[in-house]
Amino acid sequence: MTVWDRPEPPTRPVPLDRERIVAAAVALADEGGLEAVSVRKVAARLNAGPMRLYGYISTKQELFDLMVDEVQAEILPEEQPDDWREALRVLAHRTRQAALRHEWLADLLGGRPTLGPHGLAVTEATLAALDGLADIDTVMRAVETVSAYVTGAIRREIANLRAERATGLSKLDWQRASGPHVTSMLASGRFPALAKAVYDGTDVDAETSFATGLDWVLDAVAAKLTRPPA
Template identity: 50%
Template sequence: MDTPYGSAPLPVWERPEPAPRAAPVPLSRAKIAASAIRIADADGLDGLSVRKIAKELGVGPMRLYDYVTNRSELLDLMVDAVYARIAEGGEHAEWRATVLAVMHRTRAAALDHEWFADLLGARPHLGPHALAVGESTAAALAQAPGVHGIDDLQRALGALNAFLVGALRREITERRTARSTGTDVPAWQATLGPYLTRMLETGRYPTIARLVIDGAHLDAAETFHHNLTTMLDGITGNRPA
């Protein structure tokens, strides 16, 4: 296919939908993505397959390849559908409020679609809704005190994205572990508490002892917000009054 990129195929975002067919079940990329998201929500990315999607939609598997040529394109459509939800909140008048809103909506979307966190940072997200979220975030950070020029903006975005990916993957990993093992915090403490107590009583780990004995079990949402605001304070050089 001759394209503006030479002989390379057009990205899925720029290819027109296949012409409607006289078939019992109408299809679209949005419909395929929605079905794929439901399956991934239930079974994870490892449980996602073209055959499962086709079965849920009531069509033959080969028909889906009229709309997506491979698994990577399918994942791109799924990811951008999640970004569409993140983009729904719009922007705020103040830069910091915009960044906080985008980050919190991203966390909420990842908790609803845990597979989304697996793909954060793993590949470029270049769909129209992902680009809209990226533009909103970058434009807001560009207005922040302490961000002077493109180099500062690149560093700020890099630090913010690194925090987001790490925080969400850790939170979701803990949720998955609790589900798969049936071990919550009290159960873990009951199992390993005696060993940990013996180790801390040696006196070799005084700071860890303070964290274990005096530290509270922090709320995940509150911790995310606190660490996010601390990150914004640091990368922008802005300390709120």
């Protein structure tokens, strides 16, 4: 039995870096949601033992932070429109699209301050869009407000999307979808305005809803900006 007969020994441990770890984690989350991301599974996908990862992160939460920052890279457009309003709109829509590509992002959005390079870059871009159009405090308030709306709207959209997927029914069949419960609640007469909304409201698609609310918020921002800066 010479060397030549024997197969090569199992490959030396694959060199790791954060990039590869995060990519594996993102892939897992894209396939099975955040709950499919476990240290063991991420490591397995990289042919490594679980503990190996703890040389690159010190906690699973940090892995999530890295994942968020990673997909935030998809948010920044190649070039920013000059018009502040258009710039903010693009950022918002790209955030939404990122969340639709990576639904787990909705679970993490707004959950922790985004201090990673791409997260900072997104914040920078948002601030830059309004830079000089008002005093700094107004700009900060504007950024906070728009971001809060975007976060909240995306979260709700994904939540509804999952609910529809789980029941297999469309939002229009909302009350029937949730079983007798909501139906009877609405029939109880205790929620007249809600009942009217469900029965008489035309259900608009999610993107339109997002865009409409966003426009309203941008209107509000515009109103504050036009007041001359200090």
